[in-house]
Amino acid sequence: MSTYDDTKANGMNERGALLDFPGADELATAGHVEPLSERALARVLAEVEAAVATEGTTVGVATVTPIRRLTGRRRALIGLLTTAAVATGVVTYANNGTTSAGTGTGTHSEARANTASVFLDDISTVAAGQSASSGKYWKTRTTVGTAYISQSMDYYVVNGGKAYRKGLRPDWQVGPKDLDWKGLGQLTTDSGxxxxxxxxxxxxxxxxxxxxxxxxxxxxxxxxxxxxxxxxAMGGLKGVKLLGQVKDSTGRGGTAVEFAEAKSLGQVIVDPKTSAILEYTFTWTAGPSKGKVTHQTFLSTGFTDKIG
Structure with a gap:
């Protein structure tokens, strides 16, 4: 008895059984597809990731499951994958099994770039919703130590439970501006x-x-x-791409975004629930410092009124 004998009893042929999932008609007939809007595509990819995580399936690795054993959840997953495939311009032709890139104006890499801007826009909303606070010092705790910056820009590090003043911290650079603590408070918050x-x-x-x-x-x-x-504003930078869900060096889950320039590559891991930066890696990809990597894992950041 073949795998599909039970479907024939229901009047369905093998091809019909294989295509018995949400979005099959669109996938089979798609030749040229127009990409979805940035926000819609981001939502589709997010739903796919969530469904994949639930089912334990990896996107891009096909696992063949007999149609008669497909559950409602798995059918929904296949439908989401189909929607994502059509949305990103990847068309699977059911008649011969070939896969090719769509000829529309949107490419897969462009879709990922667009999704990065949507993701960062969403993180912007999360960040705006955080509670405002204040303190005498800004405290940064990383895997290699803890540092403090005072309102007068004095820089301290803690070693062996004792704080040491390391001089003045350089001002924060924002394009043509160099800003101290006070100047930072006067900086525009307009993303444009x-x-x-x-x-x-x-x-x-x-x-x-x-x-x-x-x-x-x-x-x-x-x-x-x-x-x-x-x-x-980060989402508007050319060269920004969304890499997806990853874990930092301490095992915390987050979403990675990277930025490529001619001589360097920056990658940041963001906690999408809080907007906190979990980790940042900067790599020189060309020039005299090619191969040099700066890596920071942030355990916590925030205001405090005392050192130690």
Whole structure:
């Protein structure tokens, strides 16, 4: 008895059984597809990731399951995968089994870039909803130690339970501006204006716009509104891509975003529930420092009124 004998009893042939899932008609007839809007595509991919996580299936690795054993949940998963395939311009032709990229204006890489901007826009909303706070010092605790910055920009590190003053912390760089604690509080929170600052022509010894943004989000007392503006501005940078769900070096789950420039690659892991930066990795990909990697894992950041 063949695998599909039970479907024939219901008047369905083998091809009909294989295509008996949500979205099959669209997938089979798709030749040229128009990409979904950025936000709609982001939602589709998010639903696929959630469904995949529930079912324990990896996107891109096909597991053949007899149709007669498909549960409602798995049928829904296949439907979501189909929707994502059509939305990103990937068309599977049921008649010969070939897979090819769509010829529409949207490509898979462009879809991922667009999704990154939508993700960062959503994180912007999360950041804006965080409670505002204040304190005498900004505390940053990483896997290698704890540091404090005072309102007068004095920089302290804690070693062996004792605090040591290490001089003044350099001002935060935002495009053509160098801002201290007070200046940071006067910085615009408008994402469009922040993007314009980040995209300003680089100065001597200036860091990448992505690096500037991440530094503001981790190493500065930026308000919730400013953090929201910075996240949204990051989504407007050319070269930003969404990598998806990952774990940092301590095993915490988050969503990774990367930014590629001519000589460097920055990758940040964000906690989508809180907007906190979990980890940042900066790699030189060309030039004299090619191969050099700077890696920071942030355990916590926030205000405090005392050192230690």
């Amino acid at each position: 204006k922040l993007l314009g600052l980040l995209q300003s022509p680089p100065r001597p010894k200036s860091i990448s716009p992505f690096d500037q943004a991440v530094t503001l989000l981790t190493d500065s007392p930026a308000s919730p509104k400013l953090r929201a503006g910075v996240f949204k």
